[in-house]
Amino acid sequence: MATAQLVFDDVIVSATALNRHSGEILDQAMEKCVTIMRNDQAFALLRREQAAEMTALLRSAQQTLDLFHAIERVRSGAALDPADDFEWITAFGANDLEDMAAEVYSAYAKARTGETSLDELDAIVHEWRESAWATRSSDLRAAFNAEADEVVLTEPILEPAAHE
DSSP states (O other): OOSSSTTTTOOOEEEHHHHHHHHHHHHHHSSSOEEEETTTTTEEOHHHHHHHHHHHHHHHHHHHHHHHHHHHHHTOOOOOTSSSTTTGGGGEEEEEEHHHHHHHHHHHHHHHHHOOHHHHHHHHHHHHHHHHHHOOHHHHHHHHHHHOOOOOOOOEEEEEEOOO
């Protein structure tokens, strides 16, 4: 997610100039955002991929903030509604919630600067969610608490190879 270009570090043109020099202005939009002024309104012209990246980053920021808000509510002792998207975080204690927040923030910060992709952030949240379900699983808890039922293996007996 490379979003190094500032949103308003752009070229400003009039709607009339766009009509007269559309090819040149589209070429400029390949490099940086172009603001088209028409009356008192401003329109942004940028590559679709850039708009998609900005939208995905915004969606991720919203999800990250919602997760942080849920973490703070749980850490303060508030109960989350069972229908809350982040109800699964209640499976963790305060230290785990702090670790989760730090890990998620670090991944978001790296994705925001383009160092990693937003997929990395999604993977981290997914892993925490899976860990919550595993923590809540009575079958998994029983398996971890079960006595070891180990069987000692004996050395295999090797038969001599038959010569043909």
